[in-house]
Amino acid sequence: MITVTELRFLADAQSSSHILKPWWDVFWYYITMVMLMIAVLSGALQLTQSRMLCLPCKAEVDNHCVHPLEQVAAKINLSAIPHKLSSHPAGIQNDLHRQQYAYIDAVCYEKRLHWFAKFFPYLVFLHTIIFAVCSNFWLHYPSTSSRLEHFVAILYKCFDSPWTTRALSETVAEQTVKTQVRKRSRLLTSSSSSAEDNDTAKQPLQAGVESTAVEDDGSSVLDKKEGEQAKALFEKVRRFRLHVEQKDIIYRLYMKQIVVKVIALLVIITYVSYFLTHITFEIDCIVDIEAFTGYKRYQCVYSLAAIFKVLASFYVLLVFLYGFACFYSLWWMLRSSLKQYSFEAVREKSNYSDIPDVQNDFAFILHLADQYDPLYAKRFSIFLSEVSENKLKQISLNNEWTVDMLRNKLTRNSKDNIELHLFMLSGVPDNVFELNEIEVLRLELIPDAKLTPMITQLVNLKELHLYHSTLTVDLQALSFLAENLEALHLKFTAMEKIPSWVFLLKNLKDIYIAGSLDSYNSTCIEGLQDLKNLASLYFKSSLARIPQVVTDMLPSLEKLSINNEGNKLMVLISLKKMINLACLELISCDLERIPHSIFSLSELREIDFRGNNFKTVEEIISFQHLQKLTSLKLWHNAIAYIPLQIGALANLEQLYLNHNNIEILPLQLFLCNKLRVLDVSYNNLSFIPEEVQHLRNLQYFAVTKNSLETLPDGLFKCTKLQYLLIGKNNLMTLSSQVGDLMNLIKIELIGNQLESLPPELESCHSLKPNCIIVENNILRTLPSYAKPTQR
Numbered sequence: 001m002i003t004v005t006e007l008r009f010l011a012d013a014q015s016s017s018h019i020l021k022p023w024w025d026v027f028w029y030y031i032t033m034v035m036l037m038i039a040v041l042s043g044a045l046q047l048t049q050s051r052m053l054c055l056p057c058k059a060e061v062d063n064h065c066v067h068p069l070e071q072v073a074a075k076i077n078l079s080a081i082p083h084k085l086s087s088h089p090a091g092i093q094n095d096l097h098r099q100q101y102a103y104i105d106a107v108c109y110e111k112r113l114h115w116f117a118k119f120f121p122y123l124v125f126l127h128t129i130i131f132a133v134c135s136n137f138w139l140h141y142p143s144t145s146s147r148l149e150h151f152v153a154i155l156y157k158c159f160d161s162p163w164t165t166r167a168l169s170e171t172v173a174e175q176t177v178k179t180q181v182r183k184r185s186r187l188l189t190s191s192s193s194s195a196e197d198n199d200t201a202k203q204p205l206q207a208g209v210e211s212t213a214v215e216d217d218g219s220s221v222l223d224k225k226e227g228e229q230a231k232a233l234f235e236k237v238r239r240f241r242l243h244v245e246q247k248d249i250i251y252r253l254y255m256k257q258i259v260v261k262v263i264a265l266l267v268i269i270t271y272v273s274y275f276l277t278h279i280t281f282e283i284d285c286i287v288d289i290e291a292f293t294g295y296k297r298y299q300c301v302y303s304l305a306a307i308f309k310v311l312a313s314f315y316v317l318l319v320f321l322y323g324f325a326c327f328y329s330l331w332w333m334l335r336s337s338l339k340q341y342s343f344e345a346v347r348e349k350s351n352y353s354d355i356p357d358v359q360n361d362f363a364f365i366l367h368l369a370d371q372y373d374p375l376y377a378k379r380f381s382i383f384l385s386e387v388s389e390n391k392l393k394q395i396s397l398n399n400e401w402t403v404d405m406l407r408n409k410l411t412r413n414s415k416d417n418i419e420l421h422l423f424m425l426s427g428v429p430d431n432v433f434e435l436n437e438i439e440v441l442r443l444e445l446i447p448d449a450k451l452t453p454m455i456t457q458l459v460n461l462k463e464l465h466l467y468h469s470t471l472t473v474d475l476q477a478l479s480f481l482a483e484n485l486e487a488l489h490l491k492f493t494a495m496e497k498i499p500s501w502v503f504l505l506k507n508l509k510d511i512y513i514a515g516s517l518d519s520y521n522s523t524c525i526e527g528l529q530d531l532k533n534l535a536s537l538y539f540k541s542s543l544a545r546i547p548q549v550v551t552d553m554l555p556s557l558e559k560l561s562i563n564n565e566g567n568k569l570m571v572l573i574s575l576k577k578m579i580n581l582a583c584l585e586l587i588s589c590d591l592e593r594i595p596h597s598i599f600s601l602s603e604l605r606e607i608d609f610r611g612n613n614f615k616t617v618e619e620i621i622s623f624q625h626l627q628k629l630t631s632l633k634l635w636h637n638a639i640a641y642i643p644l645q646i647g648a649l650a651n652l653e654q655l656y657l658n659h660n661n662i663e664i665l666p667l668q669l670f671l672c673n674k675l676r677v678l679d680v681s682y683n684n685l686s687f688i689p690e691e692v693q694h695l696r697n698l699q700y701f702a703v704t705k706n707s708l709e710t711l712p713d714g715l716f717k718c719t720k721l722q723y724l725l726i727g728k729n730n731l732m733t734l735s736s737q738v739g740d741l742m743n744l745i746k747i748e749l750i751g752n753q754l755e756s757l758p759p760e761l762e763s764c765h766s767l768k769p770n771c772i773i774v775e776n777n778i779l780r781t782l783p784s785y786a787k788p789t790q791r
Contacts, residue, residue, distance in 0.1 A: 019155065020139070020148060022332075022371030024325040028135050031322045035128040038311050038318075042121035045304055052109045052302055054101065054285055056295035065284065065299050108285035108300050116275035120308055124315055127268055131322065134261050138253045147244055151365055154236055158380045163230035163392055167352075167382045227396045234392070237383040244362045248339060251364040258330050265323040269316065276312050281305040341366045343381045352385035390448055393426045401429035413440060417463070422446060433457045442489075443469045451477040463487040473501050482506050491515055495525060503527030514540035529553035536560075536583075542567040551577045561585035566611075576600045582628075587611050594619040599626065606631040614639050621645035635659050635679070647671035658682050658702065670694045681705055681725065693717040704728050704748065716740050722766075727751045727773065739763035748773040756781035 021029075057065035109118070116123070138144055158164060285298040341363035343355040358366065369376045382388045406420065406429065413419045419440035422428065426448065432438070433454035441458070442465035443449055449469050453476035455461070464485055473481065482505050492498055492515040502511075508531050517525065517539065528534070529549050536559040537550065543564055550560065551574040560581060562569065569589035575581075575597040582603050586595075588611035598604065599622045607629065614637040621643065623629055631654035639660040647668030654677040655669075662683040670691040678695065681704035688703065693714030701718070702725040709730045715721075716737035721744060728751035738744075739760030744767045749757075757774065761767065762783055772779060 019152065019372045019376060020365065020368045022329075022368060024329045024332075025135065027325045028131065028322060031318050031325075032128055032131050032135065035124060035131070035315065035318055038315055039121050039125035039128055042124060042308060042311055045307065046121055051304075052105050052113065052283070052300050054104045054108050054298040054300040056104075057297035057299055058295075060297060065297055104285075104287075104289070104298055105300075107287050107289065108283065108298060111287060112283055112285040112300070113302065114275070114278040114280075117279040117302065117305065117308060120279070120312060123272075127264075127319075130264060131261070134257050134264070138250065138257055141253060144250045144253060147240075147250065147361070148365070150240060151244070154233070154240060155369065155376055155380055157229075157233055158237070158383050159376060161230055161233060161383075162226045163233075163388075164379045164382050167388055167391075168350075168379070227392065227399075230392050231389075231396070234383055234389045237380075241358065241362055241384070244365075245358055245360050248360040248364070250361040251339060254364070255333055258326060258333065261326045262323070262330060265319060265326060269319050269323065272312065272316055272319065276309070276316065279305050279309045279312060338364050338367045341377075343377075343384070346378055346381045350381075352382065352387050354387050355381045355385045358384070390427065390450070393448070394430070394450075397425065397427050397429045398431060401425075401431055403431045403434050406431055406435060410435065410438070418460075425449075430454060436460065439463065441465065443467065443471065445469065446471075448472075450474070451481075453477055453480075456480045459484075461485065463489075465489040467491040468493065470497070471499060473499070478504060486510065488512070489514075500527065503530045505531065507533055509533060510536040510538075512538040512540075514538075517541035517543060525549060532556065539563065540565065543569060545569065545571040546574060548574070551575065554578075555580060557581065559583040559585075561587070561608075562589060563587040564589040566590060573597050579603065582606070584608070585610075594622075596622070599623070602626065602628070604629055606633075608633040609637065611636045613637065616640065616643075618643055621648060624648040627651065630654065630674075632656070642666050642669060644668045650674065653677065653697075655679070665689060667691050673697065676700065678702070688712050688715065690714040696720065699723065699743075701725070705751075711735060713737060719743065722746070724748070734758055736760045742766070746771040746773070749778070750774050754778050759783055 018026075059066045139148060279302075281301055283300040283302055285300045286296060287298070288296065290296040340357060340359050342357045344357075347353050347355050357363075366377050366380070369380075409420060409422075411419050411421070417439040418437050419442060420432065420435065420438050421442040421444065422432075424445045427446065428443065428449045428451065430452070432441075433452075434457070436457050436459055438458050439460050440463040441461060444465070444467040446469040450472045452474050455477045461484060464481070464487070466489065468491060478501050485505055485508060487510040488502065488505065488508055489512040490498055490502065494515065495513075495517045497515075498513070511528075511531070511534060525547050526549050528537070528547075531554070534554055534557060537554070537557055538561040540563040543562065544567075546562070546569070550557070557578060558580060560578065560583070562585065564587070566588045567590060569586065569591065572586075572595040575584075575595065578601060580603055581601050583606040584598060584601070584604060585606075585608040587608060591609065591612040592614065594609070594614070594617060596619065598607070599619075602625070604626050605628050608631075610633055614634065617634060617639060623632070624645075628651070629649065630651060632649070632652060633654075633656040635656040636659040639657065639662060641664065642657070642662060644666050645668070646666060647670075649672055651674060652672045653674050655672070655675060656677070656679045658679045658681040660683055662680065662685065665680065665685065665688065667689055670689065671694070673694055674697055675695050676697050677700040678698060679700070679702040681702040683706055685703060685706040685708060687708065688711065690712045691714065692698075692712055695718055697720055698718040699720050700723045701715070701721060702723070704725045705728040707730060708726065709732065711726065711731065711734075713735065716735060717740070719740060719742060721741050723746050724741070724744060725746075725748040727748040731749070731752040731754060734749065734754060734757060736758040737760075738747075738758060739762075741764055744764040747761075747767065750773050754774070755778065757772075757778055759782065761772070769779070769782075772782075
């Protein structure tokens with residue numbers, strides 16, 4: 001049995017699909033119901049009333065049944081008319097008359113009554129079933145029903161969503177404000193009154209705008225649950241669009257259904273109109289049952305003929321009306337492209353100009369919904385707009401991230417700047433712009449970030465980090481960034497994802513670009529030529545060569561850093577064009593020799609060749625042409641020895657040779673008496689020459705992880721030494737002359753074979769116990785005031 005709940009569910013399911021039925025579909029429904037009533041009425045009449053009444057023909061003239069002979073003898077000349085009288089004028093006289101006539105009625109009904117009159121109720125019922133199936137087949141076909149039910153469910157939710165109401169309210173409010181502004185502008189323009197009158201006229205305008213804004217703020221408060229439901233609706237609409245917009249199954253099925261209806265209607269109208277004349281009241285019945293009744297011909301009357309003829313005529317009229325609706329629907333399907341649906345009118349009347357046009361089945365369904373009520377499509381369009389979705393996300397984000405929560409995330413970075421790091425959010429909370437102490441803003445893995453004019457409140461902002469984040473910048477915000485931003489860090493998977501507004505930051509001094517960068521195909525990199533004030537450029541990518549725009553179009557560039565992540569960097573001849581370059585870093589570029597082009601860059605002060613494949617640096621003699629060179633970093637290579645010409649670098653102050661394969665330090669190295677930093681750690685050195693004493697300006701000396709057994713006494717004559725890193729060697733003792741290093745701040749001894757520390761270390765007044773890096777048991781050999789606080 002079907003329960004009441006199931007009936008209610010069935011009724012709801014039927015009513016929910018009414019928005020997909022245009023007026024002609026509803027018209028079909030009502031006509032089908034009337035047809036069904038005709039079929040039921042005809043069938044009931046046929047079942048309840050006698051089908052046919054027959055009487056025997058006692059006189060025949062010209063093969064036609066006539067009145068009895070005695071009644072017509074006075075009117076006709078019997079001798080002139082051939083006639084035939086029954087051989088049994090008196091008929092069969094017995095008690096079976098009733099059964100005989102019932103038998104005759106049944107036989108004549110079956111054999112002589114026309115099949116159309118006989119089966120008229122069933123034909124109407126069959127036609128009605130065909131029309132009903134054709135009208136609803138597309139709604140229940142397996143390939144379409146689930147999509148249609150899904151669409152109807154989403155459409156109702158979008159229609160009733162509080163977010164839809166809020167979005168439309170915002171549109172109305174903004175249109176009202178714009179209308180007021182235009183009206184006031186026309187009044188102020190056409191008015192010839194005094195300035196006081198103008199001021200008076202402006203005040204109502206300002207008040208109207210403020211009141212509208214207040215109302216909008218009040219309506220912008222969404223319940224958290226409602227916000228989550230709206231976000232879920234956006235996701236459902238996106239998935240439904242991707243699934244349905246690619247196919248046109250529903251459109252083709254609806255078209256086939258109408259074509260089938262038109263063909264069926266033509267057939268039905270043709271044969272029903274033809275057979276309508278075969279429904280007659282009087283029927284001449286000739287059957288071979290004379291042996292039973294004594295008569296062969298019978299005159300019968302069909303009692304339902306009149307009412308069936310009326311019903312059949314009315315049925316034909318209904319079929320014509322049904323056909324008119326079918327031809328109209330076919331004309332509607334063919335007159336315009338229903339595989340595209342444009343929200344142009346909605347875009348013009350709302351703030352959401354990004355509503356996309358849809359196509360195929362999605363477009364066709366919306367066209368059907370438009371026939372029911374265009375308001376459905378208008379409210380549904382809000383959930384197709386990315387602007388609307390972003391606004392909703394922004395509201396939820398602002399409610400979640402309060403000012404206090406954001407202030408608790410403020411930190412100080414290595415440069416002692418106040419930094420805010422936002423990670424994996426749906427956007428940038430508006431409350432961020434309330435923290436005007438921010439100096440560095442780091443946005444990481446934020447897909448739809450947006451900077452509004454409120455960023456102008458961050459008066460201390462100087463540095464911006466974008467790590468795999470898509471940032472949209474308002475025009476006013478861009479103007480602020482162009483004036484104030486000095487450093488920009490970008491990290492993207494592809495250069496094409498870098499926003500174009502980056503190249504409009506005219507005051508930008510430092511830019512860091514990390515990601516996949518193809519200098520051959522990428523046109524975005526050409527935008528760097530507009531950054532005329534750029535001083536530092538950092539690439540972390542896999543370049544095949546240095547982009548031409550860098551060498552030719554950035555005359556003010558002072559620092560170029562390329563980390564090629566182990567990939568080969570070729571064609572470095574263009575470097576000689578960068579005559580203003582002061583710092584050059586070619587890191588992990590798979591270089592085997594020092595490029596000769598850099599020796600013409602007379603302004604170079606710092607060079608870094610970290611992580612390449614240098615085995616020899618014979619070109620080091622050419623560095624003497626770089627009179628301003630003070631820092632040379634050849635670390636993390638495979639250098640086996642240092643050429644003697646190293647002594648020609650008289651102005652060198654920093655030399656990094658760590659993480660190589662160097663076994664001997666040439667004496668000429670110590671002619672570079674301006675050296676302040678010398679790092680030869682992680683090599684294969686077994687001794688340090690006594691000539692190290694000539695490095696009177698040495699402040700940092702590192703020989704960690706070598707094979708030293710002793711230290712030269714000359715090292716302790718470098719009295720400016722502040723950092724002495726000699727750990728992980730084979731030292732047995734530490735000379736008492738270490739006490740002469742009065743400026744020593746840090747000493748590293750861990751990993752040696754020392755048994756004790758010389759008490760003279762107490763003479764190093766700047767050396768604190770926690771800056772003596774050594775094993776705890778050795779640290780305890782110092783005087784009692786030295787407290788072991790670090791191992």
